[in-house]
Amino acid sequence: MVKLGNLELGEQLLLLAPMEDVTDVSFRLLARELGADAVYTEFISSEAIIRAAAKSMKKLVTSPQERPVAIQIYGGDPAVMQEAARISEAAGPDFIDINCGCWVKNVVRHNAGAGLLKDPPRMERMVRAVVDAVKLPVTVKTRIGWDANSINILEIAPMLEQAGAQALTIHCRTRVQGHSGDADWSWIPRIKQVVSIPVFLNGDVKTPEDAERAFRETGADGVMIARAAIGNPFLFRQIKELRNTGSYMQPSLEERVRVCVRHLVHSCEIRGEKRGVFAFRKYYSGYFRGIPGSSRLRSDLMQITSLEAVVERIEHFGEHGAGEDATGNVSDLAMAA
């Protein structure tokens, strides 16, 4: 049983990864309903939190129905992180996650994110500062090292445990790799040998079979999924189905449409119609991947700006699928069928 403080999360956890501009509350709720055992907010700047920047304060909002949920924060200054952690705790998540893995230059050069991998004592001070500031469990998400010549996760992991981290998520790449190259899962069993807290595997879990293999080969306490879950919250259910029955079903077109529309409408409630419709474009390929006619659907949706028209177009696709002609009209053939 994976426990973070008093929080019992289960076994072989499936976690929805923090993703900027992706894992807002509308998506997190769906992921939880469809089988994720815990979800994470996108990363939130500690500097912005302590300034009470409006955009960041919105990101702190979670819903009771999505629990367990973590708020992920990042920054380079332990005192600022402490204050931000206190404010985040007051927003009512179940735990706080510290981002020590973001590879983006702008983050790294402020000694934040994966920049901390170059300065382990600073990383330790940061984690200790946050642990001391809050009552909630604190977890850390990081990478295996800065580059191929400085992989230091086997030194860093016990240090983070000592500093009070209650679980570690390891994106099995170096900072220099960014998102390229294969994630090297072989680090997970080695890390598990040097710590006694739960270790979650992240990187390249794309299918239910991948998840099964990740648990089997590494003994990870959980797998965290990012890109493969975008527009595909069904993946969490499929992984559990495969685990429990040995096989799994694809979601029907009707379900894809229903879940997508619900997600879109909620996204517009959060952001307002114009921004909500625009921001939603990143999800369509996930929702309709592999369905005949979906590339035309997607290119149509890129042109439409009103919520009503988008919903109409998606529902039309749901009713007629590939039986549409190039303009989205239903062909005589499909009508006759």
Ligand SMILES: Cc1cc2nc3c(=O)[nH]c(=O)nc-3n(C[C@H](O)[C@H](O)[C@H](O)COP(=O)(O)O)c2cc1C
């Ligand atoms: C669009 C996008 C946004 C991301 N934002 C965050 C973030 O806010 N915090 C974080 O720790 N990682 C972030 N990541 C990294 C992912 O959480 C994850 O570590 C990485 O994508 C590898 O997992 P995957 O192979 O399942 O995609 C982001 C990744 C993507 C693709």
